[in-house]
Amino acid sequence: MEKTDKKVIKKRLEEIGKEIVEQAKSKKVPYIRVPSRTTNNIVFDPKSLCYVIGDKTITRSAGNIRHVKPLAQMLKVASFCKELVEEELKHETKRGLYYISESWGEKLKFDEQPESDNIIEDIEAIIGEPREDFHIIPNPGGAVYGDLTLKFKNPSGKMMKINCLQTADGQTIGPRMSEAEIAECNAKRVIAIETSGMYNRFMEENAHKKFNAILVNLEGQATRATRRLIKRLNEIKKLPVYIFTDGDPWGLHIAMVIMAGSAKSAHINKMLATPSAKWIGVTASDIKKYKLRSDKLKDVDIKRIKELKKDPRYKSDKRLLEELKIWEEIKKKAEQQALLKYGLRYVVDEYFPAKLKEMEKK
Amino acid sequence: MAKDAEVKTAVEMAKEQRSISVAEFFEKNRHLLGFDNPTKALLTVIKEAVDNSLDACEEANILPEINVEIKEIEENRYKITIEDNGPGIMKEQIPRIFAKLLYGSKFHRLRQSRGQQGIGISASVLYAQLTTGYPAVIYSKPKPKGKTHMFHLKIDIMNNEPEIIKEELIDDGLKHTGTKIVLIIEGRYVQRYHSPDEYLKQTAIVNPWAHIKYKSPTGETFDFPRVVNKLSKRPKEIKPHPYGVELGVLIRMLKTTKARNVSAFLQHEFSRVGANSAEEICRLAGIDPTEKPQTLTHEYQEKLLKSMQKVKLMRPPTDCLSPIGENLLKEGLSKEIKAEFITTITRDPSVYRGIPFQIEAGIAYGGELKKEMYSDQATVLRFANKIPLLYEPSGCAITRAISSIKWRRYGLDQSPGNVPRGPLIILVHIASAWVPYTSESKESIANYPEIVKEIKLAVQECARRMLMYIRKQTRVKRETQRLNIFKNYIPLIVENAKELAGVKANIDIEPILDKVIKKDLIDNGKD
Numbered sequence: 001m002e003k004t005d006k007k008v009i010k011k012r013l014e015e016i017g018k019e020i021v022e023q024a025k026s027k028k029v030p031y032i033r034v035p036s037r038t039t040n041n042i043v044f045d046p047k048s049l050c051y052v053i054g055d056k057t058i059t060r061s062a063g064n065i066r067h068v069k070p071l072a073q074m075l076k077v078a079s080f081c082k083e084l085v086e087e088e089l090k091h092e093t094k095r096g097l098y099y100i101s102e103s104w105g106e107k108l109k110f111d112e113q114p115e116s117d118n119i120i121e122d123i124e125a126i127i128g129e130p131r132e133d134f135h136i137i138p139n140p141g142g143a144v145y146g147d148l149t150l151k152f153k154n155p156s157g158k159m160m161k162i163n164c165l166q167t168a169d170g171q172t173i174g175p176r177m178s179e180a181e182i183a184e185c186n187a188k189r190v191i192a193i194e195t196s197g198m199y200n201r202f203m204e205e206n207a208h209k210k211f212n213a214i215l216v217n218l219e220g221q222a223t224r225a226t227r228r229l230i231k232r233l234n235e236i237k238k239l240p241v242y243i244f245t246d247g248d249p250w251g252l253h254i255a256m257v258i259m260a261g262s263a264k265s266a267h268i269n270k271m272l273a274t275p276s277a278k279w280i281g282v283t284a285s286d287i288k289k290y291k292l293r294s295d296k297l298k299d300v301d302i303k304r305i306k307e308l309k310k311d312p313r314y315k316s317d318k319r320l321l322e323e324l325k326i327w328e329e330i331k332k333k334a335e336q337q338a339l340l341k342y343g344l345r346y347v348v349d350e351y352f353p354a355k356l357k358e359m360e361k362k
Numbered sequence: 363m364a365k366d367a368e369v370k371t372a373v374e375m376a377k378e379q380r381s382i383s384v385a386e387f388f389e390k391n392r393h394l395l396g397f398d399n400p401t402k403a404l405l406t407v408i409k410e411a412v413d414n415s416l417d418a419c420e421e422a423n424i425l426p427e428i429n430v431e432i433k434e435i436e437e438n439r440y441k442i443t444i445e446d447n448g449p450g451i452m453k454e455q456i457p458r459i460f461a462k463l464l465y466g467s468k469f470h471r472l473r474q475s476r477g478q479q480g481i482g483i484s485a486s487v488l489y490a491q492l493t494t495g496y497p498a499v500i501y502s503k504p505k506p507k508g509k510t511h512m513f514h515l516k517i518d519i520m521n522n523e524p525e526i527i528k529e530e531l532i533d534d535g536l537k538h539t540g541t542k543i544v545l546i547i548e549g550r551y552v553q554r555y556h557s558p559d560e561y562l563k564q565t566a567i568v569n570p571w572a573h574i575k576y577k578s579p580t581g582e583t584f585d586f587p588r589v590v591n592k593l594s595k596r597p598k599e600i601k602p603h604p605y606g607v608e609l610g611v612l613i614r615m616l617k618t619t620k621a622r623n624v625s626a627f628l629q630h631e632f633s634r635v636g637a638n639s640a641e642e643i644c645r646l647a648g649i650d651p652t653e654k655p656q657t658l659t660h661e662y663q664e665k666l667l668k669s670m671q672k673v674k675l676m677r678p679p680t681d682c683l684s685p686i687g688e689n690l691l692k693e694g695l696s697k698e699i700k701a702e703f704i705t706t707i708t709r710d711p712s713v714y715r716g717i718p719f720q721i722e723a724g725i726a727y728g729g730e731l732k733k734e735m736y737s738d739q740a741t742v743l744r745f746a747n748k749i750p751l752l753y754e755p756s757g758c759a760i761t762r763a764i765s766s767i768k769w770r771r772y773g774l775d776q777s778p779g780n781v782p783r784g785p786l787i788i789l790v791h792i793a794s795a796w797v798p799y800t801s802e803s804k805e806s807i808a809n810y811p812e813i814v815k816e817i818k819l820a821v822q823e824c825a826r827r828m829l830m831y832i833r834k835q836t837r838v839k840r841e842t843q844r845l846n847i848f849k850n851y852i853p854l855i856v857e858n859a860k861e862l863a864g865v866k867a868n869i870d871i872e873p874i875l876d877k878v879i880k881k882d883l884i885d886n887g888k889d
Contacts, residue, residue, distance in 0.1 A: 017862030024856050027873045029881075063878045065844055068851040075858035082862060107850055 004133055006085050012127040013082045013134060017075060031061035032071065035125040035267060042266040044312035049275035050260040051313070053125065053267045060122075073101075074119045076108050081123070084135035089157050091137045091175060094120055125267040130224070132175055140174035142226035145203055146187050146214035148233075152180035170203070170217060178225035178232075185214070185237050190230060192216040192277075194245040194254055198336040198347070205348040211356065214239070221254055224265070227272045230258060234274045241274050242359065244352070247282030247292065248333035249304045252320065255279040260313045280355045284326035287334045290351070293341060294332035301333060386519050388463060388485060392492075394801065395485045396753075400438060401556055403489060404549030405752065407442055408432070408558045410482030411543055413749055415446035416569060418541065420593055422449035426572040432551065432558060434579045439494060440549045445542035450504035453511045460487050460500055460543070461515040461524030486545060488517050493548035497527045501535050501542040510535020551579045556752055562586065563698055564743055564750035568686055568791060570694035589697050594684050600795065601633045603678035604643075604670040606716020612667050616655045624658070624666070625651035634676045643669045680711035680718045682795045686748065688722070691791070695724050699787060702729035705827040706789075709820045714812040719794035721813075723820035724787075725828050731785040738783050740764075740774075744807075745791040751805055758806035760790045763817035772825040773832050786828070790817055841883070848878050 020030045034057060035041070041056040060067040060074070077097065084090045092100065097120070098113040110116040124131050132138065148164045153176070161183060164171045171177060191213045193199040199217035202208070208215050216230060233239050243258055245251030259277045261269030287294055297305075305324050314320050327333070339347045388395060396406035412428060419426035427447040435441050451459060463484045487498040497514040512535060514528035536542060553559060562576050566586035573588040602611075621627035628640040635643070644651040646669035649662055658666065686694070691706040706724035713719070744751040744760045755761045761781065769775070769782035776782040798808040807813065856869050 014863050017859040018865070020855065020859035021863050021865055021867060021869070024859070024869045024871070024874060025867065027870075027877075029874055029878055030852075030855055030859070062848075062852050062855050062874070063881055065847060065882065068848060068855070072851045072854040072858060075855060075862055079858055079862040107854060 004129055006088065006133075009127070009129060009133050010082055010085050012129070013078050013085070013123075016078050016123075016126060020075065029061060029063040030071070031059050031063075032074070032126070033057040033059055034122050037121060037125055037267055039263070042263050044260075044316075046316060048270065048273070049313075049316065050269045050273040051263050051266040052269055069107075070115070070119060073108055073110065073115070074122060076101075076104055077116070077119050078123055081134040081136060089153065089155065091135045093137055093139065094131075097136060121267070128267070130228070130265075130268040130271045132179065132224070132228070137175035138224040140172050140177075140225060141223035142173045142219050143170035143199070143217040144173055144177070144214060144229065145170035145199075145217075146208040147185070148182070148187060148214050149184035150177065150180035151183040152176050164214070165208075170199075170215070173216075173223070173225045173229055175225055178228040182232065182236055185233070185239075186212075187214045187239060188212040190214045190216060190233050190239050190241040192218050192222070192226075192230060192241060192243045192258065193336075194218050194220065194243075194251055195336055198244065201337075201340075201344065201347060205345055207348045207352070210348060211352070218243075218245075218254060218258075222258055224272060227258055227274070230277070231272060231274045234276065240360075241277035242280050242356065243277055244280045244336065245282065246333070246335045247284065247287050247294075247338070248297075249301055249308055249324065249327060251282070251336075252279060252323065253304075253308065256313055256320075278359050279320070280352070280359060282334055282336055282338070284323045284330060284332075287332055288326075288330060290339065290342075292334040292338040294334040294338070297327065297331045297333055302328070302331075386522075388488065392485075392489065395482070396805070397485070397489050400548055400550035401552050402753065403493075403547060404432070404440060404442075404551060405556055405558055405561055406482075407486040407489065407545060407547055407549070408444070409561060409749070410486050411442075411444040411545075412562070412565060412574075414483050415444065415448055415541065416565075416572060416748070418448035419446060419572075420596070423593065423596070424448060425588065425591065425593065426569070426574075428572060428574045429576075430558070430562065430574065431577040432579045433577075434551065435546065438548055438550055440547055440551065440579065442545045442547065443542065445501075445536070445540060447538050447540045450536075450539045450541055451502045452504055453502070456500055456502055456511060456513050457515055457524035457526055460484055460498055460513075461517045463488070463517070463522055483543070484517065486547075487515065488519075490545040490547045491516050494546045496546040499544040501532075503536040503539050503541075506539055509533055559584065561750050561752060564745070564752075565748075567694040567698045567743070567789070568691065568745050568748045568750070570686075570690050570697065587697065589693050590690055592690075594686050594690060597684040597795075598679075598681040600679055600682040600718075601631060603634060603713070603716035603718075604628075604632050604673070604675060605713070606678075607632075607667065607670065609664065609667055612670075613663055616658060616663065619655050621655060623652045624649055624655055627655045628670070632670075633678050639673055639675055642673050646672060677713050678716060678718045680720065683711055683718055683720045683793050685720050685722055685793045686791060691722055691724055691789070695726050695787075695789065699726045700730035701726035701787070703727040703828060703831045705824050705831075707820050707823050709816055712812060712816050714798070714810040717794060717796050717798075719792055719797075719813065719816075721816040721820045722789075722791040722793070723817070723824050724789040725821075725824040726787040726789070727828050727831070728785050731787065739780070740782050740784055741787045742781055743787060743789040745789070746797045746799070746804070746807060747793055748791070749804065751807075754800070754805040757800060759809045759813050760792070760807060760817055762809055763814045764788055764790070764821055766814075767818060767822060767825065769825070772822075772829045788821060788824075790821065792817070844882060845879055848875060848882065852878065 023030045035053050036056040036058045041054040042051055043054045045052045060071050062068050062071055094117050098110050098116045101109040120131050120136055144164050146164055149161055151161050154160045193202060196217055196219060202215050230241055234241050243255040245254050258274055261273035265272060305327055308314050309324050339351055397403040415428050416426055424447060429445045431443045433441045461484060490496055490498060497516045500513045501510050503510045509531045512530045512532050516525040516527055518525045559578060562574055566574055570589045571593050574586040576584040615631055619627050619631055621630050624644055625640040628635045628643055641651055647665040685708050688706045688708045692704055695704050704726045709721045711718050711720040742761060742764060744758060764781050765779055774782040774784045792807060798810060800806050800808050852875055853871055856871055
């Protein structure tokens with residue numbers, strides 16, 4: 001799925017304004033329908049295997065004392081974003097938008113950032129596109145390393161090409177990188193790694209060559225930009241995605257968000273989620289099998305396992321459900337780097353190939 | 363054992379024992395009359411003279427016109443001049459009224475007046491004499507076309523008798539009938555709480571029929587205008603009610619009565635006692651109703667008192683009271699206090715210890731008070747028989763009653779056991795034929811449960827009305843705020859929608875605004 005054309009984005013933003021103008025012309029109290037983002041309208045779609053938004057909408061009406069100000073602010077934000085889209089090279093962050101509102105006067109400025117964040121999410125839900133498309137960009141985070149050539153306009157507007165191997169620590173994934181054109185890609189798979197330590201190990205052990213892979217450093221919970229790039233590699237280049245995390249319920253859930261999206265971003269999960277991605281481990285069974293150095297599960301960990309067992313994203317995956325049960329039995333967790341007890345090369349030479357073989361068999 | 367030289371015999375001691383003149387007593391105990399310190403003394407002198415002037419005017423049915431001037435003639439020494447347009451005083455009475463303590467007409471009767479004991483003004487003369495040595499100068503003109511009597515008076519302290527230093531009949535004295543007193547005293551002038559300024563302002567509040575002009579030591583002139591041309595209802599004199607009599611008083615009355623028998627005594631000397639009640643009292647006490655009052659033994663005097671207080675009687679008549687009245691009190695408050703809301707109430711008369719009394723209360727809230735208050739606590743103005751009470755607030759029944767109200771119920775903040783916080787003034791007036799002051803200097807009111815209860819009820823009613831007002835204000839304010847939100851944002855919605863859509867159109871938002879506001883008023887009413 002490629003980025004939606006900027007003309008389409010601009011038109012969708014304008015339509016919000018046009019609808020209000022039409023209502024006002026016919027002397028109706030202006031209102032707008034926004035797909036509801038409350039939990040009771042977030043449903044798990046077994047077909048796409050991710051959380052999506054249901055068909056409930058809420059009405060923000062100029063006749064409602066609590067809506068009238070946010071509605072005016074939403075239109076102002078949409079106007080501002082339309083200008084950004086027209087300018088092409090200008091982007092702003094959510095925090096930046098909050099400060100920009102200061103220049104809109106006492107009546108329209110945001111008192112606190114959650115107010116403007118909420119309006120951004122409303123606009124995402126209305127036009128059905130992630131905010132990157134109307135130039136409200138997320139913070140960078142994560143990195144990509146491997147034989148991947150990306151083509152993009154740099155911040156000054158110059159067309160550039162970069163090969164991710166020709167970087168020192170991998171290429172940081174920011175908003176421009178996540179939407180960059182994939183000019184050349186000779187890899188066969190994507191390996192996403194939770195911790196920077198293990199990512200470094202994979203780079204130094206030439207894992208990208210050994211597995212013919214693009215390595216992605218998640219740095220914990222993956223940012224939207226990283227998830228977007230993974231999805232695009234998966235969808236455009238048809239690369240299978242493997243996720244390698246710490247051996248605890250939190251690591252598993254990092255993988256799950258990449259696979260099925262988060263509840264919070266349900267309205268744009270179809271832009272971000274990679275349902276075919278697979279979790280390599282470290283699994284609960286690995287802890288037993290490889291006799292990994294482990295810590296006792298804490299109360300919060302056990303609570304998290306119980307929550308995840310009820311989560312529809314897990315219920316539909318027998319393997320993951322099974323692993324959650326094993327954790328409950330062994331009450332132990334282990335980090336990725338616990339595998340280093342067998343030496344620096346072991347994880348790339350022995351563990352990962354074995355796991356990969358196992359996954360690709362399925 | 364002491365040395366022989368120091369041993370006194372009863373004979374020797376008897377030589378030193380003598381009666382003490384009341385003037386001599388007060389010379390040594392001036393604090394009992396409100397002259398404890400120079401600040402208070404200055405206030406007390408003003409207060410006594412002004413109270414007398416107001417009493418005299420009202421008794422003569424004259425709308426009071428009072429001029430007060432305080433001049434600092436040297437450090438801590440003040441010349442005080444108070445002049446009224448009252449009926450004046452007969453020449454023969456002047457020396458005794460001003461220069462004999464405990465001389466007066468008000469002590470022996472049960473009728474509401476400012477003065478009660480006949481001490482105040484002569485005590486002021488005594489105080490002037492003690493602190494500066496100057497005699498009091500009195501001018502009085504009883505007849506409109508007559509001459510003015512002028513006296514220079516001192517008090518013969520040992521004998522409590524007037525000493526006339528100078529007496530003259532002058533042509534160019536007072537213009538109208540009335541009385542003028544000039545005193546030179548030691549004192550200290552302060553502003554705010556205990557100042558003559560505050561005292562006169564408060565006096566003006568509860569005497570809206572009086573016109574008071576005042577020139578302060580700083581040379582500032584104040585004019586407290588008259589806002590009503592009608593005096594409050596004139597009080598009538600009543601006889602004591604049996605429930606409020608003490609044994610000593612009863613014994614004196616039994617001795618001096620002209621009634622020939624006990625039954626007649628009871629019916630003539632007391633209020634609310636008829637032939638039947640008198641008979642019942644005698645029967646209960648085991649006294650023959652035809653017995654001569656003077657012949658009752660002590661035992662039967664006591665029995666009589668007990669049965670007098672046991673028999674069911676009507677409450678004392680209340681026409682001895684002269685409340686200010688709800689409307690006049692409101693006028694008085696409104697003219698001196700710039701508040702956004704003022705309410706007043708006059709309760710029905712009630713009785714403590716057989717003595718009738720009546721409570722009036724008022725609350726002034728908000729407006730200028732939000733800026734002008736000295737502290738964040740409510741200001742309490744206390745009055746007894748139309749006299750402001752400026753000292754000793756903490757022990758007073760009024761303060762106690764106000765502090766015992768749960769003010770949070772009325773939307774105000776309050777630390778436990780205190781007066782509430784907020785931009786308000788609480789006024790309480792007790793009118794009574796005999797106000798139970800806690801001391802002779804008339805500074806605070808004794809805590810009779812009946813009195814505290816009545817004060818509480820009166821203030822609570824005012825507080826309830828104030829709460830209704832505040833609630834209505836907040837409702838109106840909230841509605842205005844809501845309307846303003848719509849008025850501010852609906853145009854912005856349309857403007858920004860036009861900008862976003864990239865269209866130019868002339869859209870009339872008035873009909874939309876109308877719809878929204880009408881609907882909001884209906885929906886909001888449901889909350």
